[in-house]
Amino acid sequence: MKKISIIGVTGSIGLQTIDVIEKNKSQFEVVSIAAGKNVDALRGILSRIDVRRVCMKDETHIAALKLEYPNIEFTYGMDGLLEVAHDDSDMLVTAILGSVGIRPTLAAIKQKKDIALANKETLVAAGAIVMDAAKEAGVQILPVDSEHSAIFQCLKGEDKKAIKRLMITASGGSFRDLERHELDKVTLKDALNHPNWSMGKKITIDSATMLNKGLEVIEAKWLFDLEVDQISTILHRESIVHSMVEFVDNSIIAQIGNSDMRHPIQFALTYPDRLPMNNPLDWAQLTQLNFKEMDLNRFKMLQYAYDAIKIGGTMPAVLNAANELAVSEFLKEKISFLEIEQIVESAMNHHQVIQNPDIDTILHVDAFYKNNRF
Structure with a gap:
């Protein structure tokens, strides 16, 4: 039985990971999960699977959750995410959104855990560091993105x-x-x-x-x-x-x-094996497949x-951080759709690139461009 921990469990990929695990309960044990602030979604998950530890985004609901689930250890924040990364699971599913996934991913790699990677920002901002760490630790980075x-x-x-x-x-x-x-x-x-x-x-x-x-x-x-x-x-x-x-x-x-994310999720969780799944492709329903050059x-x-x-260097981290800021503003309807790319372009034009950055430099650049618009 493979021991799994999940950060970002209440998001889309996290919930679909729970679907896969629930359908294959004899194959997996969930050790720890990290959620955001969606307590209702968390309760739904805890009604479906057993876990030892839950990390929340902050301490707002911790006291109430401890009373409701006395047999579960509750933590919060980055310290809590790192505790999840350091548990005794075999694999960490990084379904968390944004560059906050970098530190727990690196921590899990150092613990020699395989990574089921859905948090693309980790490799965008710190790809060289993460892949070097994985090679040194002898662990696999198994992609969850369908592509x-x-x-x-x-x-x-x-x-x-x-x-x-x-x-x-x-x-x-x-x-x-x-x-x-x-x-x-x-x-x-x-x-x-x-x-x-x-x-x-x-x-x-x-x-x-x-x-x-x-x-x-x-x-x-x-x-x-x-x-x-x-x-x-x-x-x-x-x-x-x-x-x-x-x-x-x-x-x-x-x-x-x-178009079902549970396929790549299950592939990563069960690799190198394959398990049966429902929802096969119906070739009779495919009338045509279209391909077009990207403009x-x-x-x-x-x-x-x-x-x-x-x-190279810190520029991908700037691209990612500025985009996180811009998309957050767009989701709050504070900017127009085309202003997203304007914010990203301005940040990239502003930035003085640092080549071969260490992780602290990357995280500093990330924080700066997530909080400053140019």
């Missing part, structure tokens, strides 16, 4: 020298059918209406701006140890082909399946991501 899970599966048994390029597919997000000039008037409600996937609010907005795909490009560079020029993106509105790998002989391997002038945030990783 990176697809690439991981396509590369199984392949020689790195045979890789020509990765092709990361993108649905196009909520505004894929709009021209750029039409984005002036879009609303928050419009942006949150993703055509294919059920996701959290922040990642849904990132999908609409296409920054999510940009973060995935950066994440793929570190996960698969490739040059940025070997990583391309392609519009694929059906989200059936989750990504592809093209090899030097021009053959292409693709991973195909329904980087239309999707400027994707271009910013390519720029950031090519510049």
